[in-house]
Protein backbone atom coordinates (compact mmCIF):
# COMPACT_ATOMS: atom_id res chain seq x y z
CA UNK A 625 0.00 0.00 0.00
CA UNK A 626 2.09 2.90 -1.22
CA UNK A 627 -0.79 5.32 -1.67
CA UNK A 628 -1.36 6.27 1.95
CA UNK A 629 -1.88 9.42 4.01
CA UNK A 630 -0.08 10.14 7.29
CA UNK A 631 -2.09 13.31 7.78
CA UNK A 632 -4.41 12.20 10.57
CA UNK A 633 -2.71 9.35 12.36
CA UNK A 634 -4.20 7.45 15.33
CA UNK A 635 -1.97 5.30 17.53
CA UNK A 636 -3.69 3.02 20.04
CA UNK A 637 -3.42 -0.04 22.24
CA UNK A 638 -5.45 -1.63 25.03
CA UNK A 639 -3.63 0.35 27.74
CA UNK A 640 -4.72 3.70 26.25
CA UNK A 641 -8.50 3.42 26.34
CA UNK A 642 -9.29 3.63 30.06
CA UNK A 643 -10.54 0.05 30.17
CA UNK A 644 -12.87 0.47 27.20
CA UNK A 645 -12.71 -1.91 24.22
CA UNK A 646 -10.31 -0.70 21.56
CA UNK A 647 -12.26 -1.53 18.42
CA UNK A 648 -15.19 0.93 18.87
CA UNK A 649 -12.64 3.70 19.47
CA UNK A 650 -10.78 2.77 16.29
CA UNK A 651 -14.11 2.77 14.44
CA UNK A 652 -14.92 6.24 15.80
CA UNK A 653 -11.53 7.59 14.69
CA UNK A 654 -11.94 6.17 11.17
CA UNK A 655 -15.51 7.46 10.90
CA UNK A 656 -14.23 10.89 11.92
CA UNK A 657 -11.71 10.85 9.08
CA UNK A 658 -8.45 9.55 10.50
CA UNK A 659 -6.31 8.24 7.66
CA UNK A 660 -3.73 6.05 9.38
CA UNK A 661 -3.86 3.53 12.26
CA UNK A 662 -1.02 2.17 14.33
CA UNK A 663 -1.56 -0.61 16.87
CA UNK A 664 0.92 0.04 19.67
CA UNK A 665 1.07 -1.72 23.03
CA UNK A 666 3.84 -2.21 25.51
CA UNK A 667 1.69 -4.51 27.67
CA UNK A 668 -0.33 -6.76 25.33
CA UNK A 669 0.86 -10.26 24.51
CA UNK A 670 1.80 -11.25 20.97
CA UNK A 671 -1.51 -13.13 20.67
CA UNK A 672 -3.51 -10.10 21.83
CA UNK A 673 -1.73 -7.92 19.29
CA UNK A 674 -2.29 -10.40 16.48
CA UNK A 675 -6.00 -10.63 17.30
CA UNK A 676 -6.27 -6.83 17.51
CA UNK A 677 -4.64 -6.49 14.10
CA UNK A 678 -6.97 -9.13 12.66
CA UNK A 679 -10.03 -7.42 14.18
CA UNK A 680 -8.92 -3.98 12.97
CA UNK A 681 -8.23 -5.29 9.48
CA UNK A 682 -11.70 -6.87 9.40
CA UNK A 683 -13.28 -3.65 10.68
CA UNK A 684 -11.58 -1.61 7.95
CA UNK A 685 -12.80 -4.10 5.34
CA UNK A 686 -16.39 -3.90 6.65
CA UNK A 687 -16.17 -0.09 6.57
CA UNK A 688 -14.84 -0.16 2.99
CA UNK A 689 -11.64 1.54 4.19
CA UNK A 690 -9.00 -1.15 3.60
CA UNK A 691 -7.49 0.72 0.68
CA UNK A 692 -7.72 4.23 2.07
CA UNK A 693 -6.79 3.87 5.76
CA UNK A 694 -3.38 2.34 6.42
CA UNK A 695 -2.89 -0.15 9.26
CA UNK A 696 0.53 -0.75 10.81
CA UNK A 697 1.90 -2.15 14.07
CA UNK A 698 4.46 -0.55 16.33
CA UNK A 699 7.77 -2.40 16.79
CA UNK A 700 6.57 -5.98 16.26
CA UNK A 701 7.66 -7.49 12.96
CA UNK A 702 6.80 -10.95 14.31
CA UNK A 703 3.24 -9.88 15.07
CA UNK A 704 2.75 -8.27 11.66
CA UNK A 705 3.98 -11.41 9.91
CA UNK A 706 1.74 -13.63 12.04
CA UNK A 707 -1.35 -11.47 11.48
CA UNK A 708 -0.68 -11.46 7.74
CA UNK A 709 -0.21 -15.22 7.77
CA UNK A 710 -3.67 -15.48 9.34
CA UNK A 711 -5.24 -13.39 6.58
CA UNK A 712 -5.21 -9.86 8.01
CA UNK A 713 -4.32 -6.96 5.73
CA UNK A 714 -1.59 -5.26 7.75
CA UNK A 715 0.14 -2.64 5.65
CA UNK A 716 3.39 -2.33 7.54
CA UNK A 717 5.27 -1.37 10.66
CA UNK A 718 6.54 1.64 12.57
CA UNK A 719 9.98 1.30 14.15
CA UNK A 720 12.19 3.55 16.23
CA UNK A 721 15.91 4.09 16.53
CA UNK A 722 16.38 1.13 18.89
CA UNK A 723 13.96 -1.28 17.22
CA UNK A 724 14.41 -3.86 14.44
CA UNK A 725 16.25 -2.28 11.51
CA UNK A 726 13.93 -0.80 8.85
CA UNK A 727 15.76 -2.66 6.07
CA UNK A 728 15.05 -5.98 7.78
CA UNK A 729 11.38 -5.02 8.12
CA UNK A 730 11.40 -4.15 4.41
CA UNK A 731 12.97 -7.49 3.52
CA UNK A 732 10.29 -9.50 5.33
CA UNK A 733 7.27 -7.27 4.59
CA UNK A 734 7.98 -6.58 0.92
CA UNK A 735 8.32 -3.62 -1.40
CA UNK A 736 4.69 -2.64 -1.10
CA UNK A 737 4.75 -2.44 2.71
CA UNK A 738 4.80 0.81 4.67
CA UNK A 739 7.86 1.17 6.89
CA UNK A 740 7.81 4.21 9.16
CA UNK A 741 10.78 5.34 11.23
CA UNK A 742 10.99 7.62 14.27
CA UNK A 743 13.49 10.39 13.68
CA UNK A 744 16.13 10.53 16.44
CA UNK A 745 16.19 13.31 18.98
CA UNK A 746 19.25 15.52 18.59
CA UNK A 747 20.78 16.81 15.40
CA UNK A 748 18.13 16.14 12.80
CA UNK A 749 19.79 18.19 10.09
CA UNK A 750 22.95 16.10 10.21
CA UNK A 751 20.88 12.91 10.39
CA UNK A 752 18.83 13.81 7.33
CA UNK A 753 21.86 14.96 5.34
CA UNK A 754 23.89 11.80 6.05
CA UNK A 755 21.19 9.12 6.15
CA UNK A 756 20.04 6.56 3.62
CA UNK A 757 16.27 6.47 3.79
CA UNK A 758 15.62 4.35 0.72
CA UNK A 759 13.88 1.65 2.79
CA UNK A 760 11.60 4.06 4.68
CA UNK A 761 8.29 5.65 3.72
CA UNK A 762 7.79 8.36 6.34
CA UNK A 763 9.21 9.82 9.54
CA UNK A 764 7.55 10.13 12.93
CA UNK A 765 8.89 12.96 15.09
CA UNK A 766 8.18 14.00 18.65
CA UNK A 767 7.38 14.73 21.31
CA UNK A 768 5.81 18.12 20.84
CA UNK A 769 5.04 18.15 24.58
CA UNK A 770 5.91 15.84 27.48
CA UNK A 771 3.46 12.95 27.52
CA UNK A 772 2.62 10.14 29.92
CA UNK A 773 1.92 7.88 26.94
CA UNK A 774 5.64 7.66 26.18
CA UNK A 775 7.90 8.36 29.13
CA UNK A 776 11.12 7.16 27.51
CA UNK A 777 11.49 10.02 25.04
CA UNK A 778 15.01 11.43 24.54
CA UNK A 779 16.83 13.46 27.20
CA UNK A 780 19.50 16.12 26.79
CA UNK A 781 22.90 16.12 28.54
CA UNK A 782 21.33 17.62 31.69
CA UNK A 783 18.61 14.97 31.77
CA UNK A 784 15.84 17.25 30.52
CA UNK A 785 13.26 15.91 28.10
CA UNK A 786 13.91 17.03 24.52
CA UNK A 787 10.78 18.39 22.89
CA UNK A 788 10.43 19.50 19.27
CA UNK A 789 10.06 23.21 18.76
CA UNK A 790 7.89 24.62 16.00
CA UNK A 791 11.00 26.18 14.42
CA UNK A 792 12.73 22.80 14.38
CA UNK A 793 9.68 21.19 12.79
CA UNK A 794 9.50 23.91 10.14
CA UNK A 795 13.13 23.21 9.27
CA UNK A 796 12.53 19.46 9.30
CA UNK A 797 9.60 19.85 6.89
CA UNK A 798 11.85 21.85 4.56
CA UNK A 799 14.77 19.44 4.46
CA UNK A 800 13.14 16.04 4.88
CA UNK A 801 13.11 13.80 1.82
CA UNK A 802 10.12 11.98 3.34
CA UNK A 803 6.80 13.03 4.79
CA UNK A 804 6.79 13.73 8.54
CA UNK A 805 4.08 13.14 11.13
CA UNK A 806 4.43 14.78 14.54
CA UNK A 807 3.04 13.64 17.88
CA UNK A 808 3.62 13.49 21.59
CA UNK A 809 1.16 15.39 23.74
CA UNK A 810 -0.61 16.78 20.69
CA UNK A 811 -4.04 18.24 21.41
CA UNK A 812 -6.59 20.13 19.34
CA UNK A 813 -5.10 23.49 20.32
CA UNK A 814 -1.72 22.51 18.78
CA UNK A 815 -2.96 21.71 15.31
CA UNK A 816 -3.05 25.16 13.72
CA UNK A 817 0.54 25.87 14.71
CA UNK A 818 1.64 22.37 13.65
CA UNK A 819 0.01 22.72 10.24
CA UNK A 820 1.76 26.07 9.79
CA UNK A 821 5.17 24.36 10.10
CA UNK A 822 4.58 22.51 6.82
CA UNK A 823 4.79 19.04 8.36
CA UNK A 824 2.50 16.54 6.71
CA UNK A 825 0.48 15.19 9.60
CA UNK A 826 -0.06 14.74 13.31
CA UNK A 827 -0.35 11.63 15.43
CA UNK A 828 -2.23 11.22 18.69
CA UNK A 829 -2.96 8.58 21.27
CA UNK A 830 -4.67 10.10 24.29
CA UNK A 831 -6.37 13.05 22.57
CA UNK A 832 -8.71 10.42 21.08
CA UNK A 833 -8.26 7.19 23.08
CA UNK A 834 -8.38 8.99 26.43
CA UNK A 835 -11.30 11.28 25.62
CA UNK A 836 -14.70 10.81 27.29
CA UNK A 837 -16.22 10.87 23.80
CA UNK A 838 -13.52 9.59 21.39
CA UNK A 839 -15.73 10.18 18.34
CA UNK A 840 -16.33 13.83 19.18
CA UNK A 841 -12.64 14.32 20.00
CA UNK A 842 -11.58 12.71 16.73
CA UNK A 843 -14.03 14.83 14.73
CA UNK A 844 -12.73 18.00 16.36
CA UNK A 845 -9.10 17.11 15.52
CA UNK A 846 -9.96 16.27 11.91
CA UNK A 847 -11.99 19.44 11.46
CA UNK A 848 -9.28 21.72 12.86
CA UNK A 849 -6.52 20.02 10.86
CA UNK A 850 -8.46 20.04 7.58
CA UNK A 851 -9.29 23.69 8.08
CA UNK A 852 -5.70 24.62 8.93
CA UNK A 853 -4.12 22.76 5.97
Ligand SMILES: Cc1ncc(COP(=O)(O)OP(=O)(O)O)c(N)n1
Nearest residue numbers: 698699718719720721742764765827
Ligand atom coordinates in the same frame (compact mmCIF):
# COMPACT_ATOMS: atom_id res chain seq x y z
C1 LIG B 1 4.16 7.77 14.14
C2 LIG B 1 5.06 7.40 15.26
N1 LIG B 1 6.11 8.19 15.52
C3 LIG B 1 6.94 7.87 16.53
C4 LIG B 1 6.72 6.73 17.27
C5 LIG B 1 7.67 6.34 18.38
O1 LIG B 1 8.38 5.15 18.03
P1 LIG B 1 9.57 4.66 18.99
O2 LIG B 1 10.55 5.76 19.11
O3 LIG B 1 10.04 3.35 18.50
O4 LIG B 1 8.85 4.46 20.38
P2 LIG B 1 7.70 3.43 20.74
O5 LIG B 1 6.43 3.90 20.12
O6 LIG B 1 8.08 2.08 20.23
O7 LIG B 1 7.63 3.49 22.23
C6 LIG B 1 5.63 5.94 16.96
N2 LIG B 1 5.35 4.80 17.63
N3 LIG B 1 4.81 6.29 15.95
Ligand SMILES: Cc1nc(C(=O)O)sc1CCOP(=O)(O)O
Nearest residue numbers: 766767771773808809828829830
Ligand atom coordinates in the same frame (compact mmCIF):
# COMPACT_ATOMS: atom_id res chain seq x y z
C1 LIG C 1 4.06 6.85 20.37
C2 LIG C 1 4.72 8.14 20.68
N1 LIG C 1 5.90 8.52 20.08
C3 LIG C 1 6.33 9.70 20.51
C4 LIG C 1 7.59 10.34 20.08
O1 LIG C 1 7.89 11.44 20.57
O2 LIG C 1 8.24 9.75 19.24
S1 LIG C 1 5.31 10.39 21.65
C5 LIG C 1 4.26 9.07 21.56
C6 LIG C 1 3.02 8.96 22.37
C7 LIG C 1 1.98 9.96 21.94
O3 LIG C 1 0.89 9.80 22.78
P1 LIG C 1 -0.04 11.02 23.22
O4 LIG C 1 -0.73 11.50 22.02
O5 LIG C 1 -0.99 10.40 24.21
O6 LIG C 1 0.84 12.03 23.86
Ligand SMILES: [Mg+2]
Nearest residue numbers: 699719720723
Ligand atom coordinates in the same frame (compact mmCIF):
# COMPACT_ATOMS: atom_id res chain seq x y z
MG1 LIG D 1 9.47 1.52 18.80
